[in-house]
Amino acid sequence: MSDFEITFDGRPIPVAAGQTVGAALIAAGIRSWRRTRVADRPRGLFCGIGVCFDCLVTVNDRPGLRACLVEARPGDVIRSGRA
Amino acid sequence: MRDEPAAADVAADIAVIGAGPAGLAAAVTAAAAGRDVALVDAAPRPGGQFYRHRAVSSEEEDRRGGRGWETFVRLREGLAAVRYLRGHRVWHIEPGFVVHALAGDGAERGEGGNGDEAAEGGERGGRAVEIRARALILAPGAHDRVLPFPGWDLPGVLTAGAAQALAKGNGVAPGARTVVAGTGPFLLPVAAALATAGSTVAGIFEANRPFGFGAALARHPARLAEAAGYAAALARARIPYLMGRAVVAAHGDDAVTAVTVARLDAGWRPVAGTERLVECDTVAVGHGFAPQLELPLQLGCATRVTAEGDLVVEVDAAQRTSVPGVYAAGEITGIGGAQLALVEGELAALSVLAAGGASAGEMSSAAMSAAAMSAAARAVSGKAVSGKGVAWLLARRRRLRAFAAALGAAYAVRPGWPAWLRDDTVVCRCEEVPYERLVAAVALGATDPRTVKLLSRAGMGWCQGRVCGHATAALTARATGRALAASDLRGLVQRPIAQPIRLGDLAHAPETREKEPP
Numbered sequence: 001m002s003d004f005e006i007t008f009d010g011r012p013i014p015v016a017a018g019q020t021v022g023a024a025l026i027a028a029g030i031r032s033w034r035r036t037r038v039a040d041r042p043r044g045l046f047c048g049i050g051v052c053f054d055c056l057v058t059v060n061d062r063p064g065l066r067a068c069l070v071e072a073r074p075g076d077v078i079r080s081g082r083a
Numbered sequence: 084m085r086d087e088p089a090a091a092d093v094a095a096d097i098a099v100i101g102a103g104p105a106g107l108a109a110a111v112t113a114a115a116a117g118r119d120v121a122l123v124d125a126a127p128r129p130g131g132q133f134y135r136h137r138a139v140s141s142e143e144e145d146r147r148g149g150r151g152w153e154t155f156v157r158l159r160e161g162l163a164a165v166r167y168l169r170g171h172r173v174w175h176i177e178p179g180f181v182v183h184a185l186a187g188d189g190a191e192r193g194e195g196g197n198g199d200e201a202a203e204g205g206e207r208g209g210r211a212v213e214i215r216a217r218a219l220i221l222a223p224g225a226h227d228r229v230l231p232f233p234g235w236d237l238p239g240v241l242t243a244g245a246a247q248a249l250a251k252g253n254g255v256a257p258g259a260r261t262v263v264a265g266t267g268p269f270l271l272p273v274a275a276a277l278a279t280a281g282s283t284v285a286g287i288f289e290a291n292r293p294f295g296f297g298a299a300l301a302r303h304p305a306r307l308a309e310a311a312g313y314a315a316a317l318a319r320a321r322i323p324y325l326m327g328r329a330v331v332a333a334h335g336d337d338a339v340t341a342v343t344v345a346r347l348d349a350g351w352r353p354v355a356g357t358e359r360l361v362e363c364d365t366v367a368v369g370h371g372f373a374p375q376l377e378l379p380l381q382l383g384c385a386t387r388v389t390a391e392g393d394l395v396v397e398v399d400a401a402q403r404t405s406v407p408g409v410y411a412a413g414e415i416t417g418i419g420g421a422q423l424a425l426v427e428g429e430l431a432a433l434s435v436l437a438a439g440g441a442s443a444g445e446m447s448s449a450a451m452s453a454a455a456m457s458a459a460a461r462a463v464s465g466k467a468v469s470g471k472g473v474a475w476l477l478a479r480r481r482r483l484r485a486f487a488a489a490l491g492a493a494y495a496v497r498p499g500w501p502a503w504l505r506d507d508t509v510v511c512r513c514e515e516v517p518y519e520r521l522v523a524a525v526a527l528g529a530t531d532p533r534t535v536k537l538l539s540r541a542g543m544g545w546c547q548g549r550v551c552g553h554a555t556a557a558l559t560a561r562a563t564g565r566a567l568a569a570s571d572l573r574g575l576v577q578r579p580i581a582q583p584i585r586l587g588d589l590a591h592a593p594e595t596r597e598k599e600p601p
Contacts, residue, residue, distance in 0.1 A: 048245025
């Protein structure tokens with residue numbers, strides 16, 4: 001059930017209205033979208049409710065947003081990153 | 084409901100922080116008495132974690148009901164009389180009281196289906212908003228507590244609450260094959276939600292052996308029926324439930340591919356030779372909940388440590404904190420679940436109403452007047468949440484707190500868990516601090532968690548120790564050879580800013596910043 005699309009590193013991702021960016025990425029089989037500063041380890045969703053900041057992502061050139069809180073909007077451009 | 088345009092300044096009689104069960108009950112009850120109530124909440128929709136629902140599915144939820152959904156529908160209707168500030172993330176509260184929040188741009192955009200509006204508490208950027216109120220009811224709730232284990236930082240390992248938020252709030256299964264682990268009755272609805280969302284649940288591994296809990300459950304027919312319902316759902320989905328077992332390591336390269344499950348002794352030390360590998364792509368793990376204490380601690384509210392070792396806000400019989408004019412309800416007064424939160428929220432509102440025109444200072448010294456609260460209850464009867472009298476509410480609170488205490492004792496974190504850590508196990512996820520660096524900090528002479536934090540950087544990252552705080556406190560106490568104390572827990576939950584915020588957003592604050600000197 002997909003209502004619109006966003007892109008992740010250029011790849012189209014289907015979204016059901018009301019889903020967060022994090023949920024849409026997980027539903028598309030993407031488990032991580034960030035690598036850590038120190039050990040270069042992959043990170044994705046952990047707490048799911050805005051507490052842990054593991055799921056930081058860049059949305060429409062705005063870095064450091066929590067993917068678990070941002071509700072996806074049509075055409076959002078999501079980029080993975082390092083933080 | 085009356086949606087406030089995110090005005091620069093809002094003035095109200097009562098500000099309620101948090102729109103979960105406790106905050107909703109408090110706001111709706113106080114508004115039923117004709118008081119001007121501002122309900123401030125970060126989420127785009129009311130309900131908190133318990134009544135979490137999808138933007139597009141509340142009509143469906145309204146039909147299906149269950150888990151007290153009827154109560155939520157009644158509360159949601161009661162919001163018509165409340166100034167409901169959705170998408171407002173509170174980051175600081177000044178005495179007096181001035182609530183500082185960041186309002187998401189969606190808070191006034193009017194998007195989304197079903198009359199709901201997307202409002203993300205400023206996650207995409209927001210504006211600073213001040214809400215002034217004469218009384219405060221704090222109901223910020225709790226978040227999952229997760230103890231570290233080797234590999235818990237791998238993608239695919241997430242909190243039980245996150246798994247539930249994905250399944251319930253987004254209709255997404257976090258993976259194809261999930262292991263559910265940790266401790267507490269919350270693991271059961273999480274496993275059930277995962278199965279409903281389409282994930283195979285390889286097993287629920289409950290670290291405790293809560294046999295004694297059956298007696299407490301038998302005295303609470305509603306909870307017993309709920310437990311029986313989950314047991315039936317788990318049986319239907321063929322989900323094994325194993326007690327006295329824990330995930331002691333997660334394996335994988337760039338994501339989890341398997342976990343090691345071991346039997347634990349009563350003190351949670353893994354029993355050698357009992358390890359077995361369970362393949363999975365997802366681990367949902369939770370070891371109880373941590374109350375969100377930033378706001379009460381900012382305000383100077385006294386705290387206490389429960390029998391289970393949780394740091395909570397101290398309240399009196401009238402839900403008053405030690406700070407005049409500040410009331411608390413729900414999980415921050417002790418983890419007790421949604422039913423208790425509803426009762427505490429309603430009582431907190433009646434308590435504020437009973438205080439009437441009395442100034443905060445007068446109220447602090449006077450004993451709470453049961454007669455005044457009863458009068459307030461009569462004034463709102465039929466419009467309030469339960470529609471019941473104060474005596475009924477107090478009796479129900481006593482009963483639910485006794486149940487919560489039994490639950491807490493049966494599902495407490497036991498002290499032996501550090502035995503499953505390795506030297507290189509990440510304890511602080513934000514700053515990537517391994518266990519050995521905490522031990523090294525103690526070897527350097529640190530004897531309290533704050534010093535350990537300064538030396539090791541554990542708890543100094545983005546989450547400000549929310550995730551690793553309990554573990555850092557427990558590991559510090561252990562390394563210094565003493566029991567975990569209240570001071571250990573307090574030292575790591577004090578945060579001058581309750582929510583990380585961007586300086587750029589504050590730069591757009593309203594122009595009315597001048598204040599009288601204190």
